[in-house]
Amino acid sequence: MNDKSEREILLSIRDLHIEGFSDEKWNGIVHGVDLDLHKGEVLGLIGESGAGKSTIGLAAMGFTRDGCRIPKGTVVFDGLELMTAGEAKRRELRGSRIAYVAQSAAAAFNPAHKLIDQYSEAPTQHGIMAKSKAEQDAVDLYRRLRLPNPDEIGFRYPHQVSGGQLQRAMTAMAMSCRPDLIIFDEPTTALDVTTQIEVLAAIRDIVEQFDTAAIYITHDLAVVAQMADRIMVLRYGDLVEEADTRKMLSHPEEDYTKTLWAVRSFQKPQKPLAGAGEMPIISVERVTAGYGKSVMVLHDVSFDIHDRRTVAVVGESGSGKSTTARCITGLLPPIEGRILHNGNELPADFRKRSKDQLRQIQMIYQMPDTALNPRQRVRDVIGRPLDFYLGIRGKEKEKRIHALLEQIELEPSQFIDRYPGELSGGQKQRICIARALGAEPQFIICDEVTSALDQIVAEGILKLLFRLQEELKLAYMFITHDLATVRAISDEVVVMLEGRVVEAGPKDVMFTPPHHDYTDLLLSSVPEMDPDWLSDLLEARKGKSMAPAGN
């Protein structure tokens, strides 16, 4: 099945245990994982956050993060036992024979040095190439990775290139010493779907060209299906299942793997379009807005959101999705155009809106970590809108907080006195939902509410939002770049590009061709759980000359 499994073993991990220090004691993160990687093979590590994927990835270089240790187990790389080899030996390997590509290239590059200088650092340091040779080599790799202007791009600083380009430059950097093994730690998670494709294709090509072995860490099954020869599913630091990619996709054996596979199956029934005479809850009317006087972010944006409907606003980062939300909430007063609420114009600035107008529009944020005050207990977070808007105090308030917690499926007695730091990501997002519900709004803006969460957790949140919509008759504006989410929850879809609405309409119409060119690009860029998807797509796109975003 997997022809590479016949080849020599490059990396062999046996009975690996990793512990992390917290709460005054060592806690197990990884409990005895075995792993074999053959030369030229790509292994996908997959699991939810906390499964130990990144920790194992780093351990493959004989490295642990601060506050972690490897009490037991062996890591043998090409005949050398890394655990006992000593730091000097390990340093010799890192960068030259084992390289690492981090999740956020923007954070991993040094902003003060040009890309090409950072590229040539490893080869010169390890004495493999002279600097001038390394620079020529960099240009060659930039070209192979299909970066625009390969001759010049290296002389830019990290902030002068886009996220997708930076991630490719990082891959080039990892390749600089022609390593035998590269560890990719969620290299495309922070990117838009349209950009992700470019990076995935580039990574796959270059790994094949140089016959490099790779460990590809991700939580996105569809992505790993394109990249890996073999997949390992991890959970809580244990191996759940391991198989060749095709077998794993078609016949997963363990129940956990099956739930991971099934996670995207949730889809709510689409509601019919609102009648022509029906008053929309929120209308965005010809809004033009920007930061400062000269830079316009939104151009003439109009759409309606009707009672009990979910409108998904999609587009890549920088398309003006969140800015539209800021105009609706009044954080950014539009320069032209207006926002109507039940047919009445809302003051452009939220400071001029009445308490009741503010109450009607609530917002749920992308990062539940920063959306909750770390110094407030759940009781105060949820209780404040009750007190502030509805004047509910004392026993009645306590009762309502309990009711709200039950509504978001958290056991009140267990959670009411916790601080946000004592909650998981999904629980935090549920508390944010409860806070929004406490104001008894008609309309909630959900700004990428699931993108910081694991798939299974995200699915739970989407189901909860759907149930609440039915029970409480809410309208949602759902900002997202994830089309799977759109498919799951929306009634209508608004596609945005560069601050303009490109296409809008009911979901079923939007997901059936013919599409607007950009909608087509967006839709076809969403990875599917088919190992041939990427190859087929690239083949299909070759004919058309479609400029991918980010270039």
Next chain:
Amino acid sequence: MLIAVWKELKKAPFTAWFGIAIILSYIIVAFFAPVLTPYGETQVVGDEYAPWTSEFLLGTDNIGRDMLSRLLYGARNTVGIAFVTTCLAFFIGGMAGLIASTVGGWTDQILSRIVDVLMAIPQLIFALLLLTIVGTNVVNMILIIALLDSTRVFRLARAVATNVVVMDFVEVARLRGEGIWWLIRHEVLPNSTAPLIAEFGLRFCFVFLLIAALSFLGLGIQPPTADWGSMVRENATLITFGDITPLLPAAAIALLTVAVNFVVDWMLHASSGLKD
């Protein structure tokens, strides 16, 4: 709560323990000065510049008052006044800083520029100038030093709060329609306290040194109140005779400054989460 504090203390390095011990002993001395001292604060009990004897353990000063008694009373006056001044400086500067960052816009501009102007003039010279204008007494001195020192607190409070104000939970509260006081009290202040507390220790040292300097120059705490700064000045002539007595109040100042810094270092280190 107490257990958590004790746990943290057990991990504290030796320097922090030393600092805490010194600070505690100063506080005890300040509180129990009347009990601990053999003579009164301003009582003339012997000859001028009497040497160290069993009667006067550290000798007497320029008009025959017991050095030891005045040294102990000095803890009460100098440290007490410095403490009150620092608290006041934190109240003024902290409030202004939080308001500036939370309200933003013109309020921030105006407050920040006023602070810039105040900080542009050397602190000691400005304090001397103001004290000569309004007259030297303890209340004036506390107010002036608190005002001048609040500029530093303002800058720190503003910088820390600016990082908090951009968080989504503050935006949530703003969009809810909360007033400025609620924002400051419930959202911003609780998330800015750690660096402010650490700064409190450092500012206390500077205030304390400034008061001592002003007293040494004769514009601080006025005689006959026992104060370490003025005690050094009054007895400075003895230094030329090779007697170290006048340096004892200076040593008391130095020791407290070092102790407070040890504790602040440890607290900063603990809150920053650095390993070594």
